[in-house]
Amino acid sequence: MEERPLTGIGPPGRIAAPGEGIGHDELALAARNHGLPLEAMRYEVTPAGLHYVLVHYDIPETAPDPDTWRLTLRGRLGTPLELGLRDLRALPSVTHRVTMECAGNGRARLSPRPVSQPWLVEAVGTAEWTGVPLRAVLAEAGVAPDAVEAVFTGADHGVERGVEQDYRRSLPLPVGEDVLLAHTMNGGPLPPQHGHPLRLVVPGWYGMAHVKWLRDIELVDTAFGGYQQATAYRYKQSAEEPGEPVTRIAPRALLIPPGFPDFMSRTRVVRPGPVRLAGRAWSGYGPVVRVELSTDGGNGWADAEVLPQGGHPYAWQGWHADWTALPGSHTLLVRATDASGRTQPLEQPWNRGGFGNNQVQAVSVVCR
Amino acid sequence: MEERPLTGIGPPGRIAAPGEGIGHDELALAARNHGLPLEAMRYEVTPAGLHYVLVHYDIPETAPDPDTWRLTLRGRLGTPLELGLRDLRALPSVTHRVTMECAGNGRARLSPRPVSQPWLVEAVGTAEWTGVPLRAVLAEAGVAPDAVEAVFTGADHGVERGVEQDYRRSLPLPVGEDVLLAHTMNGGPLPPQHGHPLRLVVPGWYGMAHVKWLRDIELVDTAFGGYQQATAYRYKQSAEEPGEPVTRIAPRALLIPPGFPDFMSRTRVVRPGPVRLAGRAWSGYGPVVRVELSTDGGNGWADAEVLPQGGHPYAWQGWHADWTALPGSHTLLVRATDASGRTQPLEQPWNRGGFGNNQVQAVSVVCR
Numbered sequence: 001m002e003e004r005p006l007t008g009i010g011p012p013g014r015i016a017a018p019g020e021g022i023g024h025d026e027l028a029l030a031a032r033n034h035g036l037p038l039e040a041m042r043y044e045v046t047p048a049g050l051h052y053v054l055v056h057y058d059i060p061e062t063a064p065d066p067d068t069w070r071l072t073l074r075g076r077l078g079t080p081l082e083l084g085l086r087d088l089r090a091l092p093s094v095t096h097r098v099t100m101e102c103a104g105n106g107r108a109r110l111s112p113r114p115v116s117q118p119w120l121v122e123a124v125g126t127a128e129w130t131g132v133p134l135r136a137v138l139a140e141a142g143v144a145p146d147a148v149e150a151v152f153t154g155a156d157h158g159v160e161r162g163v164e165q166d167y168r169r170s171l172p173l174p175v176g177e178d179v180l181l182a183h184t185m186n187g188g189p190l191p192p193q194h195g196h197p198l199r200l201v202v203p204g205w206y207g208m209a210h211v212k213w214l215r216d217i218e219l220v221d222t223a224f225g226g227y228q229q230a231t232a233y234r235y236k237q238s239a240e241e242p243g244e245p246v247t248r249i250a251p252r253a254l255l256i257p258p259g260f261p262d263f264m265s266r267t268r269v270v271r272p273g274p275v276r277l278a279g280r281a282w283s284g285y286g287p288v289v290r291v292e293l294s295t296d297g298g299n300g301w302a303d304a305e306v307l308p309q310g311g312h313p314y315a316w317q318g319w320h321a322d323w324t325a326l327p328g329s330h331t332l333l334v335r336a337t338d339a340s341g342r343t344q345p346l347e348q349p350w351n352r353g354g355f356g357n358n359q360v361q362a363v364s365v366v367c368r
Numbered sequence: 369m370e371e372r373p374l375t376g377i378g379p380p381g382r383i384a385a386p387g388e389g390i391g392h393d394e395l396a397l398a399a400r401n402h403g404l405p406l407e408a409m410r411y412e413v414t415p416a417g418l419h420y421v422l423v424h425y426d427i428p429e430t431a432p433d434p435d436t437w438r439l440t441l442r443g444r445l446g447t448p449l450e451l452g453l454r455d456l457r458a459l460p461s462v463t464h465r466v467t468m469e470c471a472g473n474g475r476a477r478l479s480p481r482p483v484s485q486p487w488l489v490e491a492v493g494t495a496e497w498t499g500v501p502l503r504a505v506l507a508e509a510g511v512a513p514d515a516v517e518a519v520f521t522g523a524d525h526g527v528e529r530g531v532e533q534d535y536r537r538s539l540p541l542p543v544g545e546d547v548l549l550a551h552t553m554n555g556g557p558l559p560p561q562h563g564h565p566l567r568l569v570v571p572g573w574y575g576m577a578h579v580k581w582l583r584d585i586e587l588v589d590t591a592f593g594g595y596q597q598a599t600a601y602r603y604k605q606s607a608e609e610p611g612e613p614v615t616r617i618a619p620r621a622l623l624i625p626p627g628f629p630d631f632m633s634r635t636r637v638v639r640p641g642p643v644r645l646a647g648r649a650w651s652g653y654g655p656v657v658r659v660e661l662s663t664d665g666g667n668g669w670a671d672a673e674v675l676p677q678g679g680h681p682y683a684w685q686g687w688h689a690d691w692t693a694l695p696g697s698h699t700l701l702v703r704a705t706d707a708s709g710r711t712q713p714l715e716q717p718w719n720r721g722g723f724g725n726n727q728v729q730a731v732s733v734v735c736r
Binding site for chain 1: 374377378379388389390391392393394395396397398399400401402403405407408410411415416417418419421423424425426427429476483484486487488490525526527528529532559560561625628629630631632633634635637734736
């Protein structure tokens with residue numbers, strides 16, 4: 001179905017008042033969706049169930065029957081196509097290890113806070129996605145000369161800021177050669193919450209581009225103006241301005257919190273002496289070339305050792321540094337810089353949707 | 369290690385002030401841990417990654433090497449034992465389908481709100497657990513006549529309300545014949561967040577009893593007085609009183625929210641006409657014998673059809689009812705009653721830890 005107004009159902013977009021705590025609406029999203037527990041960065045490939053998940057509406061009931069499920073390709077194509085799961089699995093496939101991050105990661109730390117899914121810092125994960133390069137499928141169908149974008153429609157359906165819609169996003173043509181129609185995650189079928197049976201994977205881009213429960217691709221001759229493209233997922237300062245589109249992932253480094261935690265505050269406790277600090281770093285703009293660590297709250301910085309990409313250009317890179325913990329309270333900060341020169345801010349610039357945040361992470365550690 | 373004081377690290381237990389929103393500390397727990405998206409109740413057995421998870425400290429790095437990992441059994445036993453994973457897998461095993469719920473489910477709806485993991489209603493899941501009956505292993509080792517409890521220690525380590533500890537709980541002897549040392553979840557190895565490689569499963573009890581990352585069992589001749597047994601997980605009105613232990617799961621029915629949602633409010637939208645309402649119901653005190661549904665906010669109630677347990681005495685039961693939606697706003701309520709006569713309150717009685725809540729669920733639906 002096309003998008004259509006359905007007003008008066010949910011609240012309009014809003015910014016929290018100064019000092020306003022997280023509300024039940026934000027909490028309901030936080031309880032449904034989930035981040036990566038940061039200690040799980042110890043795994044190069046995130047095990048099932050630990051990778052972050054953001055579902056806008058409901059996880060749809062997707063037909064598990066490979067005989068009836070179809071992906072449709074239509075619009076400005078030489079030959080419209082219908083592909084079943086067996087068709088897709090029979091096509092030559094590739095596997096990419098991809099670090100995916102939600103565009104709203106860090107939103108709940110903004111001041112004032114845009115009211116939406118309230119991520120702190122953990123909306124990330126890395127998986128091995130296997131599927132068919134979209135380019136190959138489009139070449140088979142024949143792209144019309146006047147086609148400018150591909151519009152991807154998922155099976156998830158809901159209302160958002162007064163617009164009833166199937167989740168839908170577009171990419172400009174030609175799509176990157178790394179864009180996949182992924183039918184396999186970490187060697188198995190996609191779990192329901194990750195888009196079973198098929199999702200788009202757009203390496204290097206924030207999560208909103210990786211359309212889950214993909215059921216239709218339409219090639220169009222004008223820029224797609226749907227809700228998720230033209231209204232949401234834009235960098236803006238006010239609701240009225242058109243803003244700039246959210247696309248690739250800004251660089252970020254995260255630390256595996258050392259020692260052990262306090263249950264409620266998540267403050268870390270370490271013993272005096274040598275501590276190996278390690279974590280992951282990534283960017284959608286190229287390899288991470290530098291990770292800096294501060295163990296004194298940002299006064300001094302020292303380079304950590306960054307591991308090479310090792311044949312996985314779309315995945316996070318490991319990094320580590322050695323620290324000698326002395327008794328007292330410490331704030332550890334980490335900062336990544338990528339090959340394009342992009343780095344992480346100490347103070348987060350604000351935008352109304354709360355997108356693209358990559359302020360340096362701060363981890364409180366008490367050494368006893 | 370034994371429990372020991374480690375004061376001044378985290379905050380003391382506290383109750384939120386009237387009107388106080390969810391804080392960053394509670395949000396950090398909500399972002400790490402996660403509930404069952406309610407539409408996933410459509411699956412009789414919850415797929416991996418959708419089952420609720422609560423981890424007190426960090427997911428520990430448990431040795432995947434079956435040659436080195438050991439479960440130790442010691443204390444008031446005829447023969448102390450060390451069992452490897454191969455030993456456990458070679459013993460006769462059974463499979464139980466078990467509905468598990470967090471003892472703190474519903475805490476965030478309490479007023480005033482105990483500050484801890486802020487669940488709304490979704491901390492539940494059902495899995496097929498395969499493992500060795502604990503009774504058989506204890507019989508092999510020989511239980512001393514003076515043994516009164518078994519103390520179970522997990523590999524997860526942290527600080528909680530000033531007490532440094534490995535997560536540790538006990539059960540009175542003799543343990544139920546249904547208590548398992550589970551090495552398999554839904555037919556595969558346990559995921560890291562569910563206790564890999566071994567967890568205790570205590571059908572019918574709230575989640576705190578199902579010790580994850582189980583590494584040690586000690587039979588003792590006096591009641592265990594550890595933090596998670598004697599301080600936390602007690603029904604109390606004040607911090608000072610000893611309270612009553614949290615044990616079995618109170619009855620609850622949940623509705624799979626009908627129609628489709630608004631992203632932010634989770635309000636449901638349905639079309640006018642017949643709507644099939646369905647969900648799950650469970651109790652740790654016996655089968656659910658009745659599910660009642662109100663479609664007018666609690667004025668009128670009608671019985672739903674409850675499916676029998678079907679050979680799975682520890683798992684939730686399906687239920688369904690037909691409703692004709694008329695244009696307007698509706699509040700749907702569901703209430704379960706079990707064979708022991710226990711049912712769900714309309715107003716939630718309060719306790720300081722926020723445990724054992726089972727107030728009837730209310731789902732807001734707009735029919736357009």
